[in-house]
Amino acid sequence: MPTIIDGKKTSAEIKNEIAARVKEIKAAGGKVPHLAAVLVGNDGASQTYVGAKVKACEFVGFESTLVKLEDNVSEEALLKTVEEINENPDIDGLIVQLPLPKHISVEKVTAKIKPEKDVDGFTPANVGRMALNWPTYVAATPYGIVELLKRYEIETSGKHCVVIGRSHIVGSPMSILMARNDYPGNSTVTLTHSRTKNLKEIVKTADILIVAIGKPEFVTADMVKEGAVVIDVGIHRIEDASKKNGFRLIGDVKFDEVSAKSSAITPVPGGVGPMTIASLLYNTLLSAERKVYP
């Protein structure tokens, strides 16, 4: 039986650890961490994500500010809002919920966020610091994966890690983190993408397989080496009439057959997904305690 890497449980543990630290800070008369989230427009999914982030702040005892802007807000006005939050000494962390409306440049907005407050870890400065293995805010999904590997004491040194997908938010940072001289890390990394030849053969040599391809149940048992550690980042809604809400969630990995061959695996749901909010809270705490930029 493989170890099921439980992101829901781990995320709850991290939140409790953060809540305990906030209690200590409050007891010592220190500054309560404060996260500001900017939400543009009325996209249902974005509202749900931001709502969950605000609720998580309440749970751990952080202060939070939610700035809601209309769908048709100008790029200039959004940049100004970011600047105001940048300059507000009471706010430790700033996130701008993505996606943004088409008339607004994500690059411009990201570049405007002060690296010291960039708790999403998206600014070039913080991505660069991650690549250099300097203290930084690691982006939510890579942070979640690293933390799961750590807490489940997965050996990574000298292992062959294959990453499927090279997105800026998951695959690329994971390949950097797994190759750095640290724990987790010290793996020999192969980063694959849509132009990769012989993908199946490469994947079959993975001791650690990180899948962020965005294709439902793409990885099947015949692609996976016996005893591999499998991290499934994918998340897809599949219609399912037997469910109350009419759908179920599946990953990029065919869980039932791949889990039978793996030594450890993240389920979907309940694997990587729940870790993302914990990471945001953790980065905000790092910022409030000046651990990244002293």
Ligand code: NAP
């Ligand atoms: P993405 O930006 O769509 O990137 C997908 C990557 O897969 C690209 O690099 C692409 O290659 C590669 N790819 C596509 N087809 C391929 C093929 N046939 N063979 C090999 N590589 C192929 O995806 P993402 O944003 O990283 O997200 C991936 C999945 O994770 C999605 O299901 C997403 O919903 C999920 N996700 C989950 C979380 C979470 O918290 N659980 C967070 C983020 C994302 P090219 O670069 O060559 O196009």
